[in-house]
Amino acid sequence: MESMPSQTAKLQELLASIYLSSDERNNYFGNPQESAQAYGLCSATLDQIGKTQRESIDFYAKSLKRKRFQEIAQFIPTTMRFWNTSLKANFDSYAEKCIPSGPKKHIADLISFSHYLTNQDQLPSEAKDYLKFELIPWDMNFTLNEKEYIYKSSGTRVRIVGAHRCNGWNFKMIFYRTGLSRLMRRSKMSSLGIYLKLPYLSKSLEWYLPFLRTGPAYSLEESN
Amino acid sequence: MVEGVVAVAAVKKLYNSPNWIEKLPVLGVGIGFRKSLKKAILTHRKSIDFLEIIADQYIEPSLFQQMELRNLRRFFPLIPHSLGLSLASADSLNNSYLKEVASIVRAVQPPWWSDHISMTRTGPLDIGHLAPVPFTYEFVRVVQDNIREMKKTIATPLILENISYTHAFLNEISEGLFIKEIVERSDCGILLDLMNLYANSRNHGYNPYQFLEEIPLERVVQIHVIGGHLEHGLIVDSHSSATPAEVWNLLRFVAKRVQIKALLLEWDVQFPNFDIILNELSIAKEILNGIDAFTNG
Numbered sequence: 066m067e068s069m070p071s072q073t074a075k076l077q078e079l080l081a082s083i084y085l086s087s088d089e090r091n092n093y094f095g096n097p098q099e100s101a102q103a104y105g106l107c108s109a110t111l112d113q114i115g116k117t118q119r120e121s122i123d124f125y126a127k128s129l130k131r132k133r134f135q136e137i138a139q140f141i142p143t144t145m146r147f148w149n150t151s152l153k154a155n156f157d158s159y160a161e162k163c164i165p166s167g168p169k170k171h172i173a174d175l176i177s178f179s180h181y182l183t184n185q186d187q188l189p190s191e192a193k194d195y196l197k198f199e200l201i202p203w204d205m206n207f208t209l210n211e212k213e214y215i216y217k218s219s220g221t222r223v224r225i226v227g228a229h230r231c232n233g234w235n236f237k238m239i240f241y242r243t244g245l246s247r248l249m250r251r252s253k254m255s256s257l258g259i260y261l262k263l264p265y266l267s268k269s270l271e272w273y274l275p276f277l278r279t280g281p282a283y284s285l286e287e288s289n
Numbered sequence: 290m291v292e293g294v295v296a297v298a299a300v301k302k303l304y305n306s307p308n309w310i311e312k313l314p315v316l317g318v319g320i321g322f323r324k325s326l327k328k329a330i331l332t333h334r335k336s337i338d339f340l341e342i343i344a345d346q347y348i349e350p351s352l353f354q355q356m357e358l359r360n361l362r363r364f365f366p367l368i369p370h371s372l373g374l375s376l377a378s379a380d381s382l383n384n385s386y387l388k389e390v391a392s393i394v395r396a397v398q399p400p401w402w403s404d405h406i407s408m409t410r411t412g413p414l415d416i417g418h419l420a421p422v423p424f425t426y427e428f429v430r431v432v433q434d435n436i437r438e439m440k441k442t443i444a445t446p447l448i449l450e451n452i453s454y455t456h457a458f459l460n461e462i463s464e465g466l467f468i469k470e471i472v473e474r475s476d477c478g479i480l481l482d483l484m485n486l487y488a489n490s491r492n493h494g495y496n497p498y499q500f501l502e503e504i505p506l507e508r509v510v511q512i513h514v515i516g517g518h519l520e521h522g523l524i525v526d527s528h529s530s531a532t533p534a535e536v537w538n539l540l541r542f543v544a545k546r547v548q549i550k551a552l553l554l555e556w557d558v559q560f561p562n563f564d565i566i567l568n569e570l571s572i573a574k575e576i577l578n579g580i581d582a583f584t585n586g
Contacts, residue, residue: 120454
């Protein structure tokens with residue numbers, strides 16, 4: 066006779082798998098006894114979930130996907146604004162194949178979803194360009210009383226900010242994306258920096274997108 | 290540094306005293322700290338008594354986030370609220386996650402911190418959100434064992450939140466009794482989410498006041514209120530709308546019976562004009578102080 070704790074862990078493993086995979090859900094609701102056997106569950110333990118309705122599990126599974134999508138959407142607001150529907154449709158099939166874990170799982174999810182998208186033919190190339198642009202980390206150049214501080218962000222930071230000058234202080238902050246700064250160095254404009262403000266973001270993007278499309282300035286791998 | 294050590298020692302001493310919940314400070318009414326509300330929160334800081342921070346967002350914090358926490362601490366008491374401890378997982382705690390939460394608790398030095406009675410992962414599978422478990426004595430024991438292990442790392446009092454769930458299992462005991470067994474055996478406080486309770490009672494057809502009679506109300510430290518939305522006939526706790534009247538009535542019921550240390554408006558998405566948030570806080574404050582028209586009428 067197997068111990069109760071072991072059965073409890075197996076029950077949770079079965080539950081997690083039916084929450085996360087539609088194939089596992091189909092298998093389970095098609096033949097609960099067979100699924101239980103595959104997970105090593107005894108019938109008494111299986112009884113605990115025996116009467117749970119398929120619809121309510123489907124509803125929960127859908128809400129899990131929706132929460133994942135919302136988490137990553139906040140990192141790519143511009144891409145989301147224009148291609149929300151196609152990204153959502155792609156996310157549904159992607160989410161079945163890839164399950165991130167760990168403390169920064171939303172970032173991991175975003176990166177692997179981006180890789181997934183780059184291989185999807187039905188997504189317009191403009192959307193892929195916007196996505197690449199938004200995945201490039203921000204750099205921050207911070208000057209206070211002639212001293213320069215440089216903060217290099219890690220991961221995919223998508224903070225929309227402006228440049229600030231405070232009266233009476235020699236204070237300046239410039240935020241720009243690594244990829245764009247690299248582009249600027251190539252075009253000998255590095256001293257200008259980029260002053261991004263939310264209303265102007267689209268315009269800036271439009272101006273830079275031709276460079277992004279034509280020049281192999283960076284790849285998704287570089288932004289990891 | 291010395292200040293931090295003294296604070297931790299004081300918390301340990303408090304937690305070891307028999308009536309530690311009574312001795313917790315009364316914080317008042319607060320809101321969940323969300324980046325898009327930051328400016329408004331700082332502008333209206335006199336109307337907000339404390340902030341709850343999502344601990345998971347400060348794991349491996351960047352320089353910005355460390356500065357942010359330090360700055361917020363200057364203005365508000367902060368309560369860390371973690372999502373991923375997975376106290377109901379039968380395969381033991383995730384130690385690296387626990388250590389990260391411990392470092393946030395150390396940095397913030399709150400009077401208490403909170404997580405949920407739920408599982409978020411099992412083995413290698415990360416569910417990504419709070420999932421319910423069957424209400425059985427076996428799961429009471431699982432949660433109890435995990436809390437015992439957790440207490441070796443974090444000395445600050447833990448309060449546990451009831452979650453909302455769209456699917457239920459064949460339960461051995463009621464949810465109220467399940468929570469009672471866990472908090473009494475583990476000597477924890479309760480973070481009573483009244484919207485979760487309201488949504489569950491509507492979705493699964495039970496009386497929320499019976500639930501409130503079953504749980505040890507004297508262990509309620511903090512309350513969450515907020516509204517959700519209706520989807521396919523189910524109430525979804527989406528933290529996206531103003532608190533419904535039914536939830537305020539549940540709060541009146543609890544506030545008449547125990548002293549609530551803190552009440553939090555848990556608005557997460559579709560933020561309204563901040564005046565609406567301030568109005569919600571003022572309703573909550575009136576109920577907690579027993580001066581709202583409905584309580585007295």
